Amino acid sequence: AQSVAQPEDQVNVAEGNPLTVKCTYSVSGNPYLFWYVQYPNRGLQFLLKYITGDNLVKGSYGFEAEFNKSQTSFHLKKPSALVSDSALYFCAVRGYGGATNKLIFGTGTLLAVQP
Amino acid sequence: NAGVMQNPRHLVRRRGQEARLRCSPMKGHSHVYWYRQLPEEGLKFMVYLQKENIIDESGMPKERFSAEFPKEGPSILRIQQVVRGDSAAYFCASSPPGGRSNQPQHFGDGTRLSIL
Numbered sequence: 001a002q003s004v005a006q007p008e009d010q011v012n013v014a015e016g017n018p019l020t021v022k023c024t025y026s027v028s029g030n031p032y033l034f035w036y037v038q039y040p041n042r043g044l045q046f047l048l049k050y051i052t053g054d055n056l057v058k059g060s061y062g063f064e065a066e067f068n069k070s071q072t073s074f075h076l077k078k079p080s081a082l083v084s085d086s087a088l089y090f091c092a093v094r095g096y097g098g099a100t101n102k103l104i105f106g107t108g109t110l111l112a113v114q115p
Numbered sequence: 116n117a118g119v120m121q122n123p124r125h126l127v128r129r130r131g132q133e134a135r136l137r138c139s140p141m142k143g144h145s146h147v148y149w150y151r152q153l154p155e156e157g158l159k160f161m162v163y164l165q166k167e168n169i170i171d172e173s174g175m176p177k178e179r180f181s182a183e184f185p186k187e188g189p190s191i192l193r194i195q196q197v198v199r200g201d202s203a204a205y206f207c208a209s210s211p212p213g214g215r216s217n218q219p220q221h222f223g224d225g226t227r228l229s230i231l
Contacts, residue, residue, distance in 0.1 A: 043222035102160040
């Protein structure tokens with residue numbers, strides 16, 4: 001069965017410092033991986049995806065993620081955090097089997113950036 | 116350039132009533148997905164539809180819940196005889212046509228359903 005784990009419920013970082021939000025996955029075959037961000041009372045906004053190719057993927061708002069096949073991880077990173085980055089972050093993997101395109105989400109990580 | 120539109124944004128129902136949630140996908144998108152977000156939890160897949168077809172309903176509760184995406188008009192998620200446990204945020208997403216797509220799904224702002 002496919003699954004995604006986000007081991008940290010919350011990550012605290014000071015503005016200007018680098019941030020990392022962790023994600024590990026379990027999937028048969030090659031994974032399609034995604035990061036989304038959710039602001040209060042809003043839907044999810046797409047940040048970036050890994051399908052194939054370079055292990056370092058660059059996305060929106062200065063975020064990037066590193067795909068590591070041996071560690072089955074896809075951690076989200078940003079070199080310098082902003083207060084406005086404070087939000088809920090979700091890692092997701094595309095489901096396998098049949099014709100499904102469903103996304104399987106982690107439980108989310110709340111990022112709090114202190115000024 | 117309208118995104119995924121969901122209405123209503125907030126819906127209040129009493130136990131036993133019916134709830135109808137609507138979703139209009141982005142222009143050019145023919146795949147629609149419904150997800151449910153319970154308080155303090157991540158999103159859980161419910162159903163995946165294309166025009167007039169249900170492709171994957173593996174996440175739908177067996178009773179009281181149904182979904183459709185007619186040839187004309189929005190996709191509808193229908194919950195009959197609602198119970199308190201149905202209180203949640205329901206999100207719709209859409210993606211372009213094309214098999215097992217690697218394209219990201221685009222999400223609406225959700226409908227927050229409250230059951231009294």
